[in-house]
Amino acid sequence: MSPKVKEVNGRELKVENQEMTGSSMLIQALARENVDVIFGYPGGAILPTYDEIYRTGIRHILSRHEQGAIHAAEGYARISGKPGVCVVTSGPGATNVVTGIADAMIDSLPLVVITGQVATTVIGTDAFQEADVVGVTMPITKHNFQVREVDELPRIIKEAFHIATTGRPGPVLIDLPKDVSIASGFFNYDQPVDLPGYQPTVIPNKLQIKKLSEAVTKAKKPAILAGAGILHAGGSKELLEYAEQQQIPVANTLLGLGSFPGTHSLSLGMAGMHGTYTANMTLHEADLLISIGARFDDRVTGALQHFAPNAKVAHIDIDPAEIGKNIETAIPVVGDAKEALRMLVEENGEAPQIESWHQQVNEWKKEYPLWYKEEENTLKPQRLIEMIYEETGGEAIVTTDVGQHQMWAAQFYKFDQPDHWVTSGGLGTMGFGFPAAIGAQFAEPDKQVVAVLGDAGFQMTAQEMSILQELNLPVKIILVNNASLGMVRQWQELFYEERYSNSLFPIQPDFVKMAEAYNIKGWKVEEPNDMQAALKEALDHEGPVLMDCRVTKDENVYPMIAPGKGHHEMEGIKP
Known part of the structure; x- marks a missing residue:
């Protein structure tokens, strides 16, 4: 081996303090951060970096639109737990990833987004393909940088990965001017990260944990609201252990699905606007509500004046800004969800005496299950989701866009395992589900990935079928086709x-012809009696598949909490 290189994770990399270009520094740093795949799209300002990608052979997935690249990076991050990396050019390349950055920010997904920028000598002159991406993204990134000196680049990259992956995860942007990327400097990546103003609290306060444990013992109607923070922390095992130890019922947020087994006797299903009656009434009647890694957004709470009116609220979150932001909190616990749950398990407080509470919850489950009306000669979307669950054995990684199909997937696909559910929550981004499935497949190449999509959202990023064609990536696309913007149509029916x-x-x-144009196997299914066999054939197919499933056009998502209503005012709880 040359004395000027060393091996890191199987790759020959240049040694520290060797002179190299900014682009070379970037690729060397990505290798040291164990980045195994980049999603992106080249252009003029970022060409020096792409030339370095060509030289080093680091794996790069060429999207057909920058939006596809960043959503794929999100899907990769959500399933792998590692930061997704997206590389695009300046101007329109950078602005085309803004939606994905905002999506990752509100859903706490770790991304490192690298944008090309015009040379520092012409920044601010309205140069060709110039956009102030730092200014544009400042409100929607956890942090962003613009590199002005090449010697700063190693430190900035190391800090970017640290910030993106610690505390509450989120997107970090590095804006790289072209002249900096071709300038030469000395590469030093061994320097420690030193950010005195950024020290997230990971280990919760023991006194607050004890206070919460004592409140649980005294409670008559305790409930847990489990959010995505548990998944980001890798705390699903600890949640199960604690809920079983104390026998506390568990409701999930939309993004928290899978953090607690959906088929467990203590599971209440999803809470919120289209949550189960049992989950919502449990939150409404609870005298102690323990929120873990959830932020009490409006789709979960309904009208705030009606939310959990009888409950003392305990809130466990690694982001102190979320505690008390929307809901008054009696027991704040700042820290990592996994660590907090581990400490609660070790505290092993006396379990509450809540037999009558369990009886009430089980009565709600029996009396008000999720429902839909089966009709002859029509394919119900809810039944389609049930069949996907049955045919995959609940083992698939499921991604969705936003809308009715998303809610039906959340309701009728029982997620028993963590990190099998990828959806756009806070921002509600149409076009997210398909490229996110591509990213998820790269994160878990040996697992089955099913993209459950609406016919509208799919058309926003359908061009990414080129990736499936190019790499024979075995993503299964299931279109829940009701020939409409389904959730918009539902609201227009109910409120307009x-x-x-x-x-x-x-x-x-x-x-189907669209899929075939990309050399992808396509089916159209209209008859409900044909669905099971067609679905089995599609899921068993070795390569990518698109199924156009024609479902009932006027079906609505129920139950539902109408705007301005509380959990106790759900509509459509029975046929």
Whole structure:
């Protein structure tokens, strides 16, 4: 081996303090951060970096639109737990990833986004393909940098990965001017990260843990609201252990699905606007509500004045800014969800005497299950989700876009394992589900990935089928096709006197021919009796598949909490 290189994770890398270009520094640093795949799209300002990608052979997945690249990076991050890396050029390349950055920020996904930028000598002159991406993204990143000196680049990259992955995860952006990327400097990546103003609290305060444990012992109607923070912390095992130790019922947020087994006797299902009656009434009647890694957004709480009116609220979160932001908190616990749950298990407080509470919860489960009306000669979307669950044995990684199909997937696919559910929560980004499935497949190449998509959202990023064609990536695309913007249509029916303004699709593309144009196997299924066999064949197919499933066009998602209503005012709880 040359004395000027050393081996790191199987790769020959240049030694520290060797002179190299900024682009070379970037690729060397990514290798040291164990980055095994980059999602991106080249352009003028970022070409020096792409030339270095060519030289080093680091794996790069070429999206067909920058939005596809960043959503794929999100899907990768969500399933792998590692930061997703996205590389794009300046100007329109950078602005095309803004939606994905905002999506990752609100859903706490660790990303490192590298944007090309015009040379420092012309920044601020309205140069060709110049955009102030630092200014644009400042409100929607955990932190962002613009590199002005090449010698700063190793420190900035190391800090970016540290910030993205510690505390509450989130996206960090590095804006790299072209002249900096071609300038030469000395590479030093062994220097420690030193950020005195950034010291996230990981280990919770023991006195607060004890206070919470004592409150549990005294409670008559305790409940846990489990959010995505448990998944980010890798704390699902600890949640199960604690809930079973104390016999506390567990409701999940949309993004928290899978943090607690959906088929467990203590599971209440999803809470919120389209949550189960049992989950919502449990939160409404609880006298102690323990929120773990959830931020009490409006789709979970409904009208704040009606939320958990009888409950003392304990809130465990690694982000202190979330505690007390929306809901008054009696027992704040700042720290990592896994550590907090581990400490609660070790505290092993006396379990509450709540037999009558369990009886009430089980009565709600029996009396008000999720439902839908089966009709002859029509395929119900809820039944489609149930069949996907049955055919995959609940083992698939499921991604979705946003809308009715997303809610049906959350309701009827029982997630028993963590890190099998990828969806856009806080931002509600259409076009997210398909490229996120691509990223998830790269994170877990040996697992089955099923993209459950609406016909509308799919058309926003359908060009990424090129990746499936190019790499024979075995993602299964299941279109829940109701020829409309389903959730928009539902709201127009319920709240706008059935004025269906621009929510119906009188004409659609032939999705099967569309798939075949990319050399992807396609099916169209209209008859409910044909669905099971077609679905089995599609899931068993070795390569990528698109299934165009024509479901009932006017089906609505129930139950539902209407705007301004509380959990106790759900509509559509029974047929």
